[in-house]
Amino acid sequence: MIQQQTLDFLNELVDNNNREWFMANKERYDLARENVIDFTAKLIKLMHKIDPALSADLDAKKCVMRIYRDIRFSKNKTPYKNNFGISLPTTGTKLGGAEYYLHIQPGKSFIAGGYWMPEANHLKAIRQEIDYNGHDLTVIIDNPEFVKLFGDFRAQDKLKTLPRDYAADNENIELLKLKSFIAMHSLTDKEIMSDKAADTIAQLCSKIYPLNIFLRNAIV
Known part of the structure; x- marks a missing residue:
């Protein structure tokens, strides 16, 4: 499970996002990161x-x-992430692909899966798969x-115009x-700090798994 001290560190980092504070609290960061690594190892097995x-x-x-x-190219010059x-x-995703992502941030944690912003050739392949086998995805x-x-899958970032080659x-x-x-x-913070956190997240990922299979098949 994710420990309270890990979330406490991230909370305090929000108000103290500078090198001086971070270096003074480096030991706390190391402990928080180790907690996250241990949790990740358990999650990988599941x-x-x-x-x-x-x-x-x-x-x-x-x-x-x-x-x-x-x-380097950001207007936000704070040196550290607050999460x-x-x-x-998954295998075969060296150049990008369907995967799972866990975000740990006090009050804003989430688990996600699928393919975020596919590169051009993968996006073309996924659209082709949807065109040919869209029923499989809608199921x-x-x-x-x-x-x-997970809410309405269609209600995420999309083109305002028609994609090329589709009517x-x-x-x-x-x-x-x-x-x-x-x-x-x-x-919730309570969920990620629970003894059953890894099981809960793995169970959610099992519901994302069919989506990842569809996406992986599209870009093989």
């Missing part, structure tokens, strides 16, 4: 049973993203349990307009 494409040998340390922000991001990739995303957990009367046009293909579920 996730491999759900999605065999997610290797049981994943290095938990490499899955936990850096807390240091790249401020821990955990990327859980997944219109399932009442899926909608209850307005295409039965799946709203899916073809999508720029990302993400399912996301918010998690």
Whole structure:
């Protein structure tokens, strides 16, 4: 489980996002990161049973993203992220693909899966798969349990105009307009600090798994 002291550190970092404070509290950061790494290792074992494409040998340390922000091209010059991001990739996604992502932030944690902003050739392949086998995707995303957990899949970032090569009367046009293909579920602080947190998150990912299978099949 994620410990209270990990969330406390992130909360205080929001109001003290500077190098001086961070270095003075480096030991607290190291403990928080270790907590997240340990949690990730446990989650990987559970996730491999759900999605065999997610290797049981994943290095938990490499899955936990850096807390240091790249401020070179950003107007926001604060040097640190106020969250821990955990990327859980599946095999064959070296150049991007369907994966799972856990975001740990006080009051704003969530688990997500799918493919965020696919590169051009992958986006083209996914749209082609939707055009050919859109029914398979709608069966997944219109399932009442899926909608209850993740909301309206079609209500995410999409084109304002028609995608190239597709007509307005295409039965799946709203899916073809999508720029990302993400399912996301918010998690409370209580949920991520629970002894059953890893099981809860893995169970949610099991509901995302069919979506990831559809997306992976599209870009094979």
